[in-house]
Amino acid sequence: MKSEQDELAFRALTRKITQARGLACDSYKDRCLRRRISVRMRARGVHTFADYGRLLEEDALEYDLLLDALTINVTKFFRNVETWRALAPWIEGLWKARRGEVRAWSAGCASGEEPYTMAVALAETARRLGQPALLGRARVDATDIDRASLERTRAPAYPEAAFTEMPAELVHRYFTPEPPRRPVPELQRIVRVLKHDLTSEPAPAAPYDLIVCRNVVIYFDRPMQERLFTLFADTLAPGGLLLLGKVETLFGPARDRFRLEEPRERIYQKATPA
Template identity: 45%
Template sequence: MRLRALDITSYRDYIRYLDQNPSEYDILKRVLPINVTEWFRNPETFQYLKDEIIPAIIKGKEEGPKRTVRVWSAGCSDGKEPYTLAMLFHEVLGGDVGRYRVDILATDIDEEELEKGRRGVYKENEMKGVDMKRRARFFTYKDGRYTVKPELRAMVRFKRHDLLKGPKYSSMDLVLCRNVVIYFTKELKERLYLEFFESLAPGGYLVLGKTETLMGDARNILALVNNRERVFQRPRE
């Protein structure tokens, strides 16, 4: 569609055009569902994280000296995924929340989306997936807009990061990378999955999108925990 509009005949030329015209990226974003996200996207995955994975991570911290939980939402779009995780940590920890530091790193390549996440303000029609109980507990409502409460905001750090070129992270207890790699080549996916392995603490979990699967060498070093919910684990050493 954009190629036709610009009278460009090959993808290679279009990529060159994209490189030379940063404003084209904004136009492309409007015509492709690049940033589409939802609260509790694939609710059954988040229910599984709430019932099994988050309690297991917390249990692991009780036994160790450190009470910091490190989570990475890679390709977080406008913040719905990392804030969903923050809600779940609040719900699982309940009254014990003050005894832990839950540090959710939310990264994306798109500064505009990150800025929206930092503001933490969502219109009524963007709140699908958050039930009334959660809206009342975790948001303030005014003039048709929901703002995340400081207790949720405090758990999430937004940072610009390109998964293909950015610095590497480590010691994560939980990494989510869902619905991000659709436009990546097989080689890039294979490299990225190995990097996710490296980013995990021993025993840490990786969650992929519902339609995605591990490929390349990462398949041999990450253990499958739940195939339906696309959850994998770095074995403890």
């Protein structure tokens, strides 16, 4: 049971974090915030939210560690590889319709494995269609709120563990041979890294043909999830694709603007006007 005092101290702490670092805590699920903050409290041997708030005032580094913990940036190349297999023909459709000029957004890109997976998927499409020279027309915007993740996406170099789901053939084709592996320049050229807060900012560009937002909305409360789904619907071009995480489901008013094309893989297509 949460005491009223504990609840007040928790609210005061999340307000302090929002004011100091701009993270809109009130858009995140409470239990998620509590769990993450408790991890840092245990790490520092602090037992109450009030004491932890005081600690934050004295220790700027702890703020950085807390934000890292709150923004949970677990990721992998080709995470749920079957999803990327299911997405491939859809990407091919977009590629043909846009003659390579596919505009894609990885929203909540963590350390870059997801946007580079998208870049590989586009490069593979170009290769299969015998149009590798057109890859330079494509663009993948990689955005996140987390400073450390963005730095890693900007200087991409990955340990072997990041590739366990990625087909070996693709690793060899698109990354340097030795770990830490770097993406080939053709991929780096099409990925643009931007700081962006999904809870408060408009889309970084529009329209997009493909939005991949996986394992991000799960941390937000329902009103924020609905708001984001509407933002994605507004931001996608007609016929554009939205890919969510395996356990994420589109709901709210935006639901009527999409068709669920691949239910298991959470691939949605924005309806085209009649």
